[in-house]
Amino acid sequence: xxxxCPPGFVGPRCEGDINECLSNPxxxxxxxxxxxxxxxxxxxxKSGYMGRHCDAKVNFCANSPCQNGGICTAIQGGHECLCxxxxxxxxxxxxxxxxxxxPCQNGGxxxxxDIGDYVCDCPS
Numbered sequence: 001x002x003x004x005c006p007p008g009f010v011g012p013r014c015e016g017d018i019n020e021c022l023s024n025p026x027x028x029x030x031x032x033x034x035x036x037x038x039x040x041x042x043x044x045x046k047s048g049y050m051g052r053h054c055d056a057k058v059n060f061c062a063n064s065p066c067q068n069g070g071i072c073t074a075i076q077g078g079h080e081c082l083c084x085x086x087x088x089x090x091x092x093x094x095x096x097x098x099x100x101x102x103p104c105q106n107g108g109x110x111x112x113x114d115i116g117d118y119v120c121d122c123p124s
Contacts (some may be wrong), residue, residue: 006039007039008020008039008040009039017038017039017054018039020036020037020040021034021036021061022032022037024054025041026041027053028042028043028049028053028054029052030045030046030049031043031044031045031046031049031054031057032044032046032054040085046080047077047078048060048076048077059074060072060074060079061073065079065081065091066081066082066083066092067087067093068084068092068093070082070083070084070091070092088112088117089117090117097112098110098112098113098117099112104121105120106122107122108120108121108122109121
């Protein structure tokens with residue numbers, strides 16, 4: 001007898017699964033690695049990339065995450081919001097000023113960062 005193997009399988013009894021990753025299908029710069037599946041493969045994408053071959057950049061500002069008129073800037077693996085005066089937080093979701101709640105401990109000095117969040121300057 002002779003077996004006619006379906007695509008992706010080899011051997012006298014079609015017992016061998018071809019490793020599709022060997023043909024380097026996940027070669028785009030956004031790919032982390034290739035995972036061999038049965039008669040298939042899967043590309044694991046680096047942060048900021050998506051798609052079957054990780055060849056599409058994610059637009060982290062596409063869904064307008066910044067609230068209260070904040071301006072979104074896409075950064076590696078995420079986004080930053082430049083908040084309007086009087087708003088702060090990752091998505092400008094809080095009103096007031098980031099330093100109002102005295103978030104710095106142990107004598108640290110609180111100052112508002114460029115993106116409306118806060119930074120603690122520690123005493124020397």
